[in-house]
Amino acid sequence: MAGGVRKTLDPSKEWIVSDTAGMPVLRARDLRKEYGRGEGRLFAVDGVDLDVAAGETVAVMGPSGCGKSTLLHLLGGLDRPSGGEVWLAGDRIDDLSERALARLRRTAIGFVFQSFHLMEELTAVENVELSALLAGRSPRTARRKAEELLERVGLADRARFLPSALSGGQRQRVAVARALINEPAVVLADEPTGNLDSAATLDVLRLFEDLHAAGQTLMIVTHDARIAATADRLMTMRDGVLVDETRLTGGTTGRLGALVGLED
Amino acid sequence: MRQEVVLALLAKEPSHGYELRARLREALGPLGEAMNAGQIYVTLTRLEKAGLLAVETSADGGDRPDRKVYALTADGQQRVAEWIAEVAWPRPDLAEFHLKLVAAASAGLADPLTVVDTQRRELLRRLHDAQRAAIAATAQEGAALLLEGVVLRLQADLRWLEACERHWTRRRSGS
Incomplete structure (x- = not known):
C-alpha cells in the first residue's frame, strides 16, 4: 500500500510514493465529503488518498474554498466523511461512535486553529491544563505539564495572564501548548498564522520547526507560503482533489547564494 | 526579451x-x-x-x-x-513567465496551472531553505537581515503566482 496521491493524475508531476517503513500515523483512502443532493451536490473533498509518516510535517495549500479545511476536519474527526476511510495510528476512526470519537479528539489529536479558540475567562496555564484534565489526568500532573509546555513555547512568564492580555502570537503559542499536552499522535493546524502579523508568524514558524525537530507529526493546511514552507512535504489542493505534491527538503541548500546575487 | x-x-x-x-x-x-x-x-x-x-x-x-x-x-x-x-529563478523575468503561460495556453502546449505549480515548487523549496537558514542565523543580525530580504522577495513572487493561478483557473472554467 504505497502512499502518496491518486495515480491517475498527470504523470509529469512529481508524485511521491511514501516509502514509510512503519505504519503511517495518519492515513486517508478515497476520502469524500459532499454537501447537498442531486444537481446542487457539491464535493468539498473528492477522493483524497494521503499518508503522513511519523515525525513528518505535511502542508496542504490551495485557494480558499478548495476543501483543505474540510479535509483537515475529516482527518481530525471533527466532521464525518461521506465516503472513504481515515486511519489514525493504525486504527480506523471514521466509523467510531460519537463518544469514542470525542475521546480520541481529546487525547490522540492536537488541534490548532486560526482564531486560537482559547477560553477567555481562563488564564494561559488553565487553558493548557484543561485538555489534560478532560483527558483524566490528575490536577497536579495537568498543572505541571501545562507549565512545562508554556516554558517550551516561551511563555513561562505569561502563565497567569488571561488571553485578552496576550498578543496574537502569544495566544497562538498557548494554543499550541494546549494541543501538545496529551502528547497527541498528530497535531492538525488550520491556518495557524492566518490572524498573525509578520513577527508573530515568525514565532509560530520557529515553534513549528522546534516541534518538527522533536519528532512531532504535524499537518498544516494554509495559504500562507511561509508556514507551508516549513513542511517536509507539500501538497496542493484544488476543487477537493490533491493535484500536486512535492518534497521541500534537501533541494536547494547551497544555492541560496544565488538569491542574493552571490552566484549565477 | x-x-x-x-x-x-x-x-x-x-x-x-x-x-x-x-x-x-x-x-x-x-x-x-x-x-x-x-x-x-x-x-x-x-x-x-x-x-x-x-x-x-x-x-x-x-x-x-x-x-x-x-x-x-x-x-x-x-x-x-x-x-x-x-524554471527560471532566482532571476524571474515576470514578462517572460507571463508570456510562457499565454503561449502554453494558446497553443495547447501545457496546462498553465501545471506551469504555475512547477514554478511554485521551486520557490517554496527556496523559501523552506531560506527560512531554516534565517532561524539558524538569528544570532547574527546582519546575516538574518539579508535572509529576511530573500524571504520577502520569495513571498512576493509566490503571491504573484497565486494571482496567476486565479487568472488561469477563471480562463479555464470559461468565464
Whole structure:
C-alpha cells in the first residue's frame, strides 16, 4: 500500500510514493465529503488518498474554498466523511461512535486553529491544563505539564495572564501548548498564522520547526507560503482533489547564494 | 526579451511578423508599447539562422519582411517545449513567465496551472531553505537581515503566482 496521491493524475508531476517503513500515523483512502443532493451536490473533498509518516510535517495549500479545511476536519474527526476511510495510528476512526470519537479528539489529536479558540475567562496555564484534565489526568500532573509546555513555547512568564492580555502570537503559542499536552499522535493546524502579523508568524514558524525537530507529526493546511514552507512535504489542493505534491527538503541548500546575487 | 518567447508565439500556428507583434501587444498591454517593431524581426531572422523556424513567403508578397510567414521547425518545437518546462529563478523575468503561460495556453502546449505549480515548487523549496537558514542565523543580525530580504522577495513572487493561478483557473472554467 504505497502512499502518496491518486495515480491517475498527470504523470509529469512529481508524485511521491511514501516509502514509510512503519505504519503511517495518519492515513486517508478515497476520502469524500459532499454537501447537498442531486444537481446542487457539491464535493468539498473528492477522493483524497494521503499518508503522513511519523515525525513528518505535511502542508496542504490551495485557494480558499478548495476543501483543505474540510479535509483537515475529516482527518481530525471533527466532521464525518461521506465516503472513504481515515486511519489514525493504525486504527480506523471514521466509523467510531460519537463518544469514542470525542475521546480520541481529546487525547490522540492536537488541534490548532486560526482564531486560537482559547477560553477567555481562563488564564494561559488553565487553558493548557484543561485538555489534560478532560483527558483524566490528575490536577497536579495537568498543572505541571501545562507549565512545562508554556516554558517550551516561551511563555513561562505569561502563565497567569488571561488571553485578552496576550498578543496574537502569544495566544497562538498557548494554543499550541494546549494541543501538545496529551502528547497527541498528530497535531492538525488550520491556518495557524492566518490572524498573525509578520513577527508573530515568525514565532509560530520557529515553534513549528522546534516541534518538527522533536519528532512531532504535524499537518498544516494554509495559504500562507511561509508556514507551508516549513513542511517536509507539500501538497496542493484544488476543487477537493490533491493535484500536486512535492518534497521541500534537501533541494536547494547551497544555492541560496544565488538569491542574493552571490552566484549565477 | 528571450528569443524563446517569439518562438513560442508561433507554436499555435505559422504567422506573419505583424501577427506576432499584435499577440505580444495584447499579452503585455501598456508594457508592450516599449518594444520597437524592428526587434521582433531581428529576433525572427536570428531564429531562422539557428534553424528553429522556417520561412514561407506568401504568394502575393515578394520579399518584404512583413509578407513572410514564419513556422516552427521540429527543432523549434523541441526548444519551445523545453522552455515551457524550464524554471527560471532566482532571476524571474515576470514578462517572460507571463508570456510562457499565454503561449502554453494558446497553443495547447501545457496546462498553465501545471506551469504555475512547477514554478511554485521551486520557490517554496527556496523559501523552506531560506527560512531554516534565517532561524539558524538569528544570532547574527546582519546575516538574518539579508535572509529576511530573500524571504520577502520569495513571498512576493509566490503571491504573484497565486494571482496567476486565479487568472488561469477563471480562463479555464470559461468565464
